[in-house]
Amino acid sequence: MAVTFTLNGKSVTLDADPDMPLLWAVRDEIGLTGSKFGCGMAQCGACTMHVEGEPVRSCSTPLAAVEGQKVTTIEGLAGKVAKAVETAWIKHEVAQCGYCQSGQIMSAVALLSSNRKPSDGDIDEAMQGNICRCATYVRIRAAIHDAARTLA
Structure with missing residues (x-):
């Protein structure tokens, strides 16, 4: 299933498992490795990204949850x-x-x-x-x- 969202200001469509954690979609499918894998249980914060400006633990956020939303990684921080x-x-x-x-x-x-x-x-x-x-x-x-x- 294709999931479309905005990543660091650019529209992205990934044909990936909608249950894949956002962290792995961004790191493995897109190649942005600034967000880190720490615990895999949303306990350590190393994977934090912004979804619609709010911090989320991307290791436990399924890709489908960001459909149509704005995601910002450390690489996209500006301002x-x-x-x-x-x-x-x-x-x-x-x-x-x-x-x-x-x-x-x-x-x-x-x-x-x-x-x-x-x-x-x-x-x-x-x-x-x-x-x-x-x-x-x-x-x-x-x-x-x-x-x-x-x-x-």
Whole structure:
């Protein structure tokens, strides 16, 4: 069955199993490998993508669920909020091993797109389920606050 959706601003039609996880469709069928496979159970956040601007765990989102919708991967992030997050991530040296970072960044961008002045509690809630095995959570929070100040 063919599934058509918009990926990073371009229309895509995949003739694939509609139950295939979005992550595998994007990585294996389309070749965009920025979103990572971590746990396969929507627990770690490494696979986070945006569907209609909302963060979703693409490892557990079936391809059929994005029919007709806008999907953004780390490769497609653009705009003022994305730039502010990227700049803050570099400034605060958030990434260590980097494996989780695309998911972390996708969640941070989604948060700051809807809340330009997040509290620590807002950040904790938005980033919940994004696991960093290097434990850079303090730097992640500082970078999000810094990006928010840039956007103010």
